[in-house]
Amino acid sequence: MASLSVTADALFVFGVVALALVLFVTEFLPIDVTAIFLMVLLMVFGSDGVVNLSQISATEGVSGFSNPATITVLAMLILSSGISRTGLVQILGRKMTAFAGTNRDRQLLATIGVAGPVSGFINNTPVVAILVPVITDLAHAGKTSPSKLLLPLSYASMFGGMLTLIGTSTNILASDVSARLLGHPFSMFEFTSLGVIVLIAGSLYLMTIGHRLIPERVPVDEDYVTEYAIEEYLTEVVVEPDSPLVGQTVGTAIDSVEFDADILQIVRDGEEYIEPLAQMTVHEGDLLRLRADRDTVSQLADRDTLTLTGSPPQTEAELEPETESAQTLVEVVIPRGSFLAGKSLASSTFRQRYDANVLAFRSRGETVRDHMDRRTIRAGDTLLIQAPPDSIDRLSDNEDFIVAHEPDEPHYRSEKIPHAIAIMAGVIGVAAAPWATLGSALAGVTGVAAFQSLAALSLPILVTALAGVVAMVATGVLDPTEIYDAVEWDVIFLLAGVIPLGMALEQTGGADILGTLVAMTGLVLPPIGVLWVFYLATGIITGVISNNASVVLMLPVAVEAATQIGADPFSFVLAVTFAASTAFITPVGYQTNLFVYGPGGYKFSDYLRVGGPLQLFLSFVTVAGIVVIWGV
Template identity: 25%
Template sequence: MSAEILLVFGILIVVIGVLVTEVMPLEVLAMLVLGVLAVTGLVSPTEALAGFSNPAVVTIWAVFILSGGLTRTGIANILGRNLLKVAGEGESRLILLVMFVAGGLSAFMNNVAVAALMLPVVMDICRKTGHPPSRMLMPLAYGSLLGGLTTMIGTPPNILVSEALRANDLTPFGLFDFTPVGIIVMVSGMLFITFVGIRLLPEKSAMADGEATGTGDVNLMLEQYHLEERLFRIHIPKDSPLVGHTLASSHLGSRLGLNVVGINRGRRSFLAPAASDEIMGDDELIVEGRLDRIQEMNNWGQLLTLSDLSRENILIEHGMKVAEIQLAAGSPWIGKTLSGLNFRNMFGLNVLELRRFERRIEYNVKSQQLRAGDVIVVHGPADKISELGQVEGIMAPVVLGLSDIHEDYALGRKVRILRVPNRSRLLGMSVSESRLGDALDVQVLSIIRESGEAIIPASDTIFEAGDMLVVSGMSDLIAVLLMQGLEAVFEKGTDGVNDISLLEDDKVGVLEVIVSPHSNLNDQTLDEINFREKFGLNVLAVWRKGRVIRTGLRDLQLQFGDALLLFGSWKKLAVLGREPDFVVLTETMQEPAREEKAKTALAIMAAVLLPVIFGWVPIYIAVVIGAACMVLTKCLTMDEAYRYIEWKAVFLIAGMLPLGVALDKTGAAAMVAENVITIMGPFGPYGVLFGLLSITFAATSIIPTAALVVLMVPIALQTSAGLGISPYPLMMGIAMAASSSFTSPISHPANVLVMGPGGYSFMDYVKLGLPLTLVILALLMIVIPVFWPMTV
């Protein structure tokens, strides 16, 4: 085994490991692979970059734009509205028709786009017929995948294997060469799902007949998210410090984790109140939150008492100082955050505020990216401040006097001194266990022991009786909470909210949305995108990969396929429906499609396909012209065209194609092919076909389909050459198997998309996907040799 083969196998192992674990973005992986292959000389620089101009890659991104044109012109909406008229309300007939419509569209559209487009249509059908979404949505996803098998442009693997044949001086597959095998597999798979597989699906969240809004039974929707036990009433006493505060300024959400979903005031009820609404005495708030968290905070009541010590000099007593430190131009801290530097634990100092060009930053200081010239105001022991002056890139600290602290910074007025009494439940508890900072957004600057020693507390510092806490960031509301308890702020009712359908009327309601496949919000938090402020909607819960997330939602990084349960006014929900980052699960709430352009979009698709069928124009030229025509005729805008391109897939394929070239050039593919022949060769060509199909089917559950095809193609070509058999059945089989991603939710984005609305768990996909995969494997072994003989 040569050094080159060892090197390419090493790169391949790392690539597969990253593809499976997703420890880095796949686009980044693709670019790194491309670069490493060129630097190591396994491929030439020109070959490394050739993937971006490869006809298969060009075809794929142009097909995404064509698919976007069909999506924005409402082709699926038109078909969906007529679906019930044809199918009636019988479950089996409905499921079969949903799959056939999805499959028919997927033959010429991106299957993820088809699933996203059909999802609200199918949800509306479920509401009108009372069928559970869990019985309809997985068939929808699988139907879109099966439909993609029937044409060359139906799925990227088909395009890739066709281009691989052309690149190896073989006749490529034509547009409809996949159709005979694909149609048989599609029809058989759909019949299996309808009459056998449907029995393996859960029956969850059956929907009742919807109101005019089309929302269905809100009780059942909230039951899926397990919110019944989290809804309760609280009463606001007339002397509560909350009276006169707006919901935003009360910080009930950010500090107590409570979502106020309604206010009962006298005989009137206000659902989905605005953040600017004021709280009044005797109000009854309907809130959603964690009872154990509230009880925990209630236990702090009267556990801290206000010390009678003067706070005028407290910041500079007991050996403590306040100082300014400035970042020099070449500081290694530039571009980093204080949180990332682990500043407090590393240097034993508090950060009071950050000054940047005369602008003072007091909130979220730890998450600010530091810049040259930034001035950090720190507090702590004098010796620690002196040591900080020795750090590279930090100018000498400037210690502040008492007048500077009070007049310039007004820091002293923001500090309170609290004493831990002997009966306090804080005794024996660490600072991190108390959660004072996390829950109430206060900072314990220092702890003064009974001995007079002052310390900067670490997360594991234990509270002792008689401790005095020097605390900053405390509002009057928090002072009341810490010293009197929640009873002084509000009274929790003895009963919960039994009839949660009260959360819905003609003005407000509950609705599910999905993070769109075309969203730009991946890895951003709701707090970072200002979701509450921008849309005026409450996020009650998130369904992600089979589990419900109901806490820490503000800081939860969004992912494609997340289902968000929203509460708010119908008008604001309708506004959200026009956002391309979300798919609202009812057609009436979506942005109106350009249905007047539907005939134009269909005419463009026909104009693209006909020249390809007759062999007048290569497909990669036809689809590029068609994509341009979609924009020129205003079936979609250029911004929408960019959004509909799955750039992750484009970069992944373009970056992985050189790895396939390296496998071929170094002889690594030939070596793998020899082992395949050695193991499966005694069983003949059919045994080799079965082996390659089995490997591809197994790998497609954990490796993106496009990357898998790029890796399998050189092995299949070398195997066919070694056995002296036709490469076409092997290539056809790899394309079909790679696109049959049924056995897990993560194996294909279409599966992820329906997971939340359907309430599916990981095992639900295995229960139906595994037997369906075995059926298709058996079918391919029978059908492929009939249409594509094994002999040359």
């Protein structure tokens, strides 16, 4: 057992790690900004900075941007976007809907059966983003609470993400770290056997125990007015002839700074208007449907000569115009990287850009119904909006939003499905095929030495993924401008920022110190017990910080601990990777959990209630699988 010798350099890096944990947990800054701040801090106190405490040079500090893992993740996000634009996943979702019908068990089986396998070959984050509206519509059509299906959707995508190297960005990053520490990067199907075991075991849990633990947070009947309890915030008023509102436009009629109110509709001469209202002039006798609390309405009535009708809309059907067949009330989820994340409704151009009214929103389990303009919108928040059908279509086409309802006329490039499938098959096939082995075998059988040159076809996933991006643009699967929208830049900046932190932990000896401390558990536990401790510790840490950050921090420590107790470091690398890629116990540890947080109406405790037993169950399954397949 190595002795503990804590240097000033190691103490500094421990301080940076502690600061990182605080910032990630509190979300004082967006996670990508936090990562860049940490990178700058390491460089300022690095070998090219004011004092060499982090042992990170400026070149090493920015190396995360050129790291193969970062570039590979970037390329895979673009490829996943190309697949989604063809509508392939949505088509599978419709077939799933036809299979499931109104039977809840079949709905759950179909959700897991599509999300799991597909997530092995398309990055699981966009898979969930694509399937949220499909599953929500499936639930409502089958008279099932969406809460019963959306959390299993997120969990199943995590199971599936562990089928291949490209299933999740965490796998790609872990492969790069493993290559640096052990000289052993992951092959495409390195851990597929274990991934299949995890997928089957996790699916059985969801089908038998998990779905019984999930509460029905969202009512079966699709009525957003009731679900969000905004009846008390909907009012109808009539504009009197002497009202100062007469002659003003809707956009200027109500002072949004003084009054927390929005004009949702105008009813004039029996005709209902919802779009676009901002430039519409208010006339005497108009009936205005407002979103406002009772005190605000009372003040408006006194000041602006408005008369309450006494019959405000109480249901979604009453709030939607009878002449409109399309849905005008929808939920919109804010993913990480959205232009709205970190802003308020007042400081953004959301309303003006989409002619949309926000009636309420859910944020971390809280439903906000008043004074919404000044509240900061966070990733994972779900807005209940009223918008015309064309605005909803534009929201659906925008990567900044996840609309929890499939558009009636989706704009898919279904004619490009064969191209997209062929390109993805080429990306995976060229990277995964054992060309050198195949060439040697053919040369031995045929006696033709030229077959040995097949080894030259062996290319890393970085190269094949970038080639796939070029192919998707060349074949028209993606437009050139769409590749920039496809990239989740917050993920890229997060990777670029945390990679130097992992390097600093190694170079200052911090990983050795932490590894020694954990290795002390080997005095009372066998190696398999220490392996299990690492799995659980990684799962807990990932629940409060990002999965990519936890991999960067935990892998060097795991390798050092394994070395000191005489265990196989690669088995420990796999345990950390699987634990970080299957974070079930909180909504903030994994982005897919955030995607379903609002539409499912979940509370924070629901993730621990359902995901806690699942995490513990899979800790035994995964560790046992690693020991049987790779040893320890």
